Every structure is written in structure tokens, then in C-alpha cells.
Amino acid sequence: MYFAGVDLGGMGIKTGIIDESLTLCCKTSLPTNPHRGFDKIIADMAESITMLAQGNGIAINQIAGIGIGIPGFAHNGLATAVNLHWFDVPLEAQLKARVNAPVYVDNDATAAAVYEYRLGALAGSRVGVLLTLGTGVGSGIIIDGKPFSGAHGMGGELGHIEIVPDGIPCVCNNRGCLEAYSSASALIRRARMIIMERPESMLYHQTNGDPNNATAKLVFDCAKQGDFLSCAIIDEYVKYLAMGIGSIENILDPDIIAIGGGVAAAGDFLLDKIKIACEGKGVFYGKKYSDIRLAAGGNDAGIAGAAMLSLH
Amino acid sequence: MYFAGVDLGGMGIKTGIIDESLTLCCKTSLPTNPHRGFDKIIADMAESITMLAQGNGIAINQIAGIGIGIPGFAHNGLATAVNLHWFDVPLEAQLKARVNAPVYVDNDATAAAVYEYRLGALAGSRVGVLLTLGTGVGSGIIIDGKPFSGAHGMGGELGHIEIVPDGIPCVCNNRGCLEAYSSASALIRRARMIIMERPESMLYHQTNGDPNNATAKLVFDCAKQGDFLSCAIIDEYVKYLAMGIGSIENILDPDIIAIGGGVAAAGDFLLDKIKIACEGKGVFYGKKYSDIRLAAGGNDAGIAGAAMLSLH
Numbered sequence: 001m002y003f004a005g006v007d008l009g010g011m012g013i014k015t016g017i018i019d020e021s022l023t024l025c026c027k028t029s030l031p032t033n034p035h036r037g038f039d040k041i042i043a044d045m046a047e048s049i050t051m052l053a054q055g056n057g058i059a060i061n062q063i064a065g066i067g068i069g070i071p072g073f074a075h076n077g078l079a080t081a082v083n084l085h086w087f088d089v090p091l092e093a094q095l096k097a098r099v100n101a102p103v104y105v106d107n108d109a110t111a112a113a114v115y116e117y118r119l120g121a122l123a124g125s126r127v128g129v130l131l132t133l134g135t136g137v138g139s140g141i142i143i144d145g146k147p148f149s150g151a152h153g154m155g156g157e158l159g160h161i162e163i164v165p166d167g168i169p170c171v172c173n174n175r176g177c178l179e180a181y182s183s184a185s186a187l188i189r190r191a192r193m194i195i196m197e198r199p200e201s202m203l204y205h206q207t208n209g210d211p212n213n214a215t216a217k218l219v220f221d222c223a224k225q226g227d228f229l230s231c232a233i234i235d236e237y238v239k240y241l242a243m244g245i246g247s248i249e250n251i252l253d254p255d256i257i258a259i260g261g262g263v264a265a266a267g268d269f270l271l272d273k274i275k276i277a278c279e280g281k282g283v284f285y286g287k288k289y290s291d292i293r294l295a296a297g298g299n300d301a302g303i304a305g306a307a308m309l310s311l312h
Numbered sequence: 313m314y315f316a317g318v319d320l321g322g323m324g325i326k327t328g329i330i331d332e333s334l335t336l337c338c339k340t341s342l343p344t345n346p347h348r349g350f351d352k353i354i355a356d357m358a359e360s361i362t363m364l365a366q367g368n369g370i371a372i373n374q375i376a377g378i379g380i381g382i383p384g385f386a387h388n389g390l391a392t393a394v395n396l397h398w399f400d401v402p403l404e405a406q407l408k409a410r411v412n413a414p415v416y417v418d419n420d421a422t423a424a425a426v427y428e429y430r431l432g433a434l435a436g437s438r439v440g441v442l443l444t445l446g447t448g449v450g451s452g453i454i455i456d457g458k459p460f461s462g463a464h465g466m467g468g469e470l471g472h473i474e475i476v477p478d479g480i481p482c483v484c485n486n487r488g489c490l491e492a493y494s495s496a497s498a499l500i501r502r503a504r505m506i507i508m509e510r511p512e513s514m515l516y517h518q519t520n521g522d523p524n525n526a527t528a529k530l531v532f533d534c535a536k537q538g539d540f541l542s543c544a545i546i547d548e549y550v551k552y553l554a555m556g557i558g559s560i561e562n563i564l565d566p567d568i569i570a571i572g573g574g575v576a577a578a579g580d581f582l583l584d585k586i587k588i589a590c591e592g593k594g595v596f597y598g599k600k601y602s603d604i605r606l607a608a609g610g611n612d613a614g615i616a617g618a619a620m621l622s623l624h
Binding site: 073253254 | 437455463469477565595601
């Protein structure tokens with residue numbers, strides 16, 4: 001028995017097949033080209049799965065389920081993903097009609113959380129949360145081994161916890177969201193301000209004064225060398241992130257919170273700061289809240305996690 | 313078959329028994345006197361249940377379960393309630409030893425949410441949240457018919473979502489918690505400031521200038537008469553409350569959010585303002601998020617809800 005997974009993004013349709021031991025047997029990818037409309041994208045998904053199976057000696061009826069991680073949410077089989085211009089697209093029905101297998105659609109960060117639960121940092125958790133700190137702040141919630149996305153599939157958007165009244169405008173059109181303070185984009189925004197305003201700074205010199213050269217990695221690299229302004233950016237970043245994590249602890253009380261995404265490449269340097277900033281955020285003093293860890297992640301976590309949506 | 317419920321507070325031990333139709337058959341109450349230590353309080357609970365059963369013709373072996381709502385949390389049968397000076401008290405084991413029935417302990421607001429799910433405003437929800445706006449902000453979460461309190465029993469503390477960086481100190485020792493802005497106490501704090509600073513105000517005249525006479529009801533009564541300052545207090549109150557509700561929607565995506573507690577006595581006047589303030593807080597524009605309603609509540613919801621902890 002095998003399970004197919006599709007990690008659907010604005011750039012690519014990444015498809016793979018895992019076996020019963022959860023090992024990724026094969027994978028492929030195609031450009032998404034979102035403007036061509038959903039029918040063609042769904043047809044490409046179906047063809048990718050069929051071709052991948054055929055090319056690897058897997059009979060199509062051996063595929064027991066297809067999971068799809070989308071940059072949005074699904075409810076009753078209908079998919080909404082703003083970046084793809086998808087609104088209530090009948091993804092489940094159309095894919096099922098083309099490849100005769102059960103289809104499970106969920107948010108891409110939720111699929112990544114399923115991967116962490118099965119093979120990564122959330123293994124063994126009763127309540128596990130993955131926070132991905134990238135262009136945005138994504139997240140997935142696992143409760144009792146199952147992905148949790150709320151009553152209409154729109155839950156688990158932890159990046160949109162509102163942490164600052166009348167705060168920085170967020171891409172979601174609300175203001176003051178965690179994502180507006182704790183995404184890689186937010187970190188880069190701060191670095192750009194320093195580069196533009198402080199020509200004597202390490203960040204200015206390392207970027208040749210061009211704000212477009214700022215990256216999250218650069219800020220961490222400078223901070224690790226002790227640069228005061230880079231440390232200040234990161235301290236502020238962590239302060240807001242800890243507000244969000246504290247709220248997650250007081251709402252969901254996870255036993256494990258995994259930190260993933262590009263920013264998590266900063267490793268223990270970041271993790272240690274997060275742990276310190278989160279101390280005392282839980283209501284019950286002196287009690288053990290979440291174990292905060294780095295996510296296992298990896299390039300194929302999106303595909304494999306999507307495939308694992310079939311497992312629960 | 314019957315189920316006993318205990319609503320344990322700092323002031324009283326309220327005990328009752330419900331039948332299979334979930335009707336409260338009988339109830340009683342005793343003072344808690346928290347300083348006498350937990351053994352005596354647990355002995356009183358057991359005796360209350362036994363006496364109540366006997367006095368109402370219920371054989372003790374007809375009591376299929378005992379639920380207890382505590383002003384704190386329980387994990388592995390151990391109860392922690394700061395106001396009672398209880399830390400890891402073996403409540404489940406000690407009560408079970410005295411009354412031979414399964415014992416279920418949970419947070420009191422969680423017990424109230426179970427009541428709302430069975431007989432009140434959360435009926436029919438897949439993901440239901442009760443927010444109680446009283447001295448503090450309590451809450452309970454019901455997922456798929458079961459109370460959800462996280463991995464260690466410390467979840468569902470929605471009053472401690474952190475909504476303001478470096479905000480007002482909260483009783484939990486953190487700062488900027490929802491409770492510090494959206495409890496009845498927070499509303500009264502604002503009213504007291506007006507009374508002390510604005511002798512021309514309606515609030516001043518209605519309280520004879522004594523800040524200690526301020527109540528949440530008075531602020532709503534004045535606002536309903538169009539008093540500008542009272543309306544301003546409530547608008548601010550609702551603004552912060554909506555931040556919390558928006559975060560709850562983006563994390564848990566409940567189909568129903570019920571608003572209870574003393575402040576909810578303001579009824580539709582408050583509810584309508586909350587609904588307007590929450591519009592657009594969800595990430596996915598134009599999608600239907602939670603139905604926000606007034607809780608059914610009632611005096612015995614705490615006892616009955618505790619008894620219903622046995623039901624899942």
C-alpha cells in the first residue's frame with residue numbers, strides 16, 4: 001500500500017509517493033502557473049501521481065489515499081487559497097474523479113505538522129504545534145494524533161493571533177498579527193530600516209548599503225558576532241514571538257511546540273532566546289508547559305506530510 | 313443512574329445531582345473555608361454527595377460518576393488551584409476513596425462549557441468556546457463533544473492570551489493579558505478612573521462620587537442612556553475583547569463562541585458591539601467564522617456542568 005502527497009504552492013506542484021514505512025519512494029514537480037485556472041492544475045496533479053506511480057512500478061490501485069497540502073484551507077472538500085485565486089474550488093471531487101482514491105486536503109503547514117508528528121519533532125505529543133517562521137508564520141496543530149483545523153478548516157492560523165492593538169498592517173488585512181512581527185519578512189523589514197538609517201552599522205557594511213540584500217540569515221550571523229543592532233532586532237523579534245507562544249500555551253497547552261521554517265535555521269541561538277522569553281508566560285507558575293524544539297523539517301516534509309494526511 | 317457535580321470555589325462547595333435526563337434533582341452548599349486544608353474540604357465534598365443522595369432517595373451506587381469543577385486545573389488526578397492554596401492535591405484519589413465512583417476533575421469554566429454544550433448555547437457545535445466575562449475572564453473549550461484542556465490540563469485559559477506588549481499587569485503575573493482588559497474588573501477599573509477624574513460625569517453622579525460604587529452594570533446602564541464616557545469605556549472594552557475573540561477564531565475556528573459571566577448580563581447591547589468589532593478578524597475574508605452568542609448560563613450551570621464531566 002502507498003500514499004500520494006501533493007505540496008501545492010504558488011510556484012510548484014510537488015508530488016511524491018510514500019510507502020507503508022513512510023519512506024518517500026519517488027517525487028516530481030511541475031510549475032503551478034496559478035493563472036491558468038484550477039481545472040488544469042488539478043489535471044496536472046492527477047497526471048503527476050499517475051505517471052509517478054507508473055514510473056516506479058506502483059499500480060494505481062495500490063495508492064490508498066492522496067493528501068494535498070494547500071496554501072489556504074479546505075472545508076467539505078472545497079479549497080480556498082488566496083494566492084492561487086482559489087475560492088471554494090472542488091479539489092477533492094475533481095481529483096477523486098481523475099484518480100480513484102480517497103482525497104484529503106488540508107493547510108500546507110498542517111501537513112508539515114503531520115510530518116513532524118509522524119517522523120519529526122512532534123513525535124509522541126498529545127497536543128503538538130508546529131510554527132513555521134518563513135515569509136509568513138504558518139502553523140499546524142495535532143491533537144491526539146490528528147490534524148486539527150477547527151470547525152470550518154480555518155483554524156490553526158497562529159500567525160494571525162493579534163498581539164498588538166492597532167499594530168503593523170498584516171497581509172491578511174487585519175493589524176498587529178504575530179506574522180507581522182515574527183515572520184522572516186518582519187525581521188528583514190527591521191534590518192532594512194537599520195541599513196537605510198545607520199550607515200555605520202555592520203548590517204550596512206555586510207549588504208553594501210543595499211536594503212535589498214538583507215536576509216534573516218545575515219541578521220543572525222551578525223548577531224552571533226555580537227553586533228548590537230542585530231541583537232536588538234532579534235531580541236525584539238523574539239519578544240513578540242514569545243507573546244504568541246505564550247498565548248498558544250495558555251490556549252492549547254501543547255506538550256511540544258516545534259519551530260520550523262527558514263528562520264529556524266538559526267538553530268539553538270534562536271531556540272535558547274525563545275525559551276528564555278517564554279518563561280513565565282503560562283498562567284500556572286512553576287508548572288511545566290511546552291517543550292519547545294526545533295522542527296525536523298527537510299525539503300520533502302511538505303510532500304511527505306501531505307501524503308501522511310491519509311493516515312489518520 | 314445519576315451523576316454528582318461539585319462546583320468548588322473560594323467561597324462555597326456547591327454540590328448537586330443530575331439524572332439521566334440531565335435535570336438537576338437536588339443541590340446543597342457549604343462554605344469552603346480554604347484555610348482549613350484540602351483533606352477537610354474533600355471530606356465535606358464526599359459527605360455532601362452522600363447526604364444529598366440519601367436525602368433524595370438515591371442509592372449511593374446509583375451515582376455513576378462525580379465531576380468537580382475547580383478554580384484551577386487538574387492533571388493526572390492532581391488539582392492545582394492558586395486561590396485555594398492547592399498545589400497538586402490528590403483530589404481524584406481522595407474523593408474516590410470516600411465515594412466509590414469515577415471522579416472527573418476539570419477547570420470550572422470548562423465545566424460550565426460542558427453545560428453549554430449539553431443544554432445551552434454551544435449545543436450542536438463541533439468546536440465550541442465559552443468565554444465568561446466576570447471578575448476574571450474564564451473559558452472552556454469543547455471539541456467533538458469533549459472538554460479540551462491541553463496536554464497537561466492547563467489549556468483553555470483564554471483570558472491569558474497576551475494582547476498588549478508590556479501591557480497592564482495581570483493577576484497571573486504576566487502583562488497585557490486579555491483578562492486585564494476584558495474582565496468586569498477591567499471595566500470597573502476604567503469607570504473608577506472616570507469617577508475620580510470627571511466630577512461632571514454621569515458615572516460620578518450615579519455613584520455619588522464614590523469609585524467603590526462602580527459596577528459593570530452601571531457602566532452599561534449609563535451607556536444605554538447614551539452617556540459618552542460610558543460608551544467610550546465599553547467601546548475600548550469591546551475593542552480588546554474582539555482582539556481576543558479574533559485570535560480564538562484564527563486558532564480554534566469554533567462554530568460557536570458563547571459569551572457568559574456577569575458582563576454578559578448586558579445582553580444584546582454588548583453582543584451587537586462584539587459582533588461588529590469581530591468582523592474581519594478572521595484570516596479568510598468573506599468566510600463565515602463563529603456564531604457569537606450569549607451563554608445560557610444560570611445559577612446552577614456550574615454544578616450541572618461539573619456533573620456532566622462524567623458524560624463523555
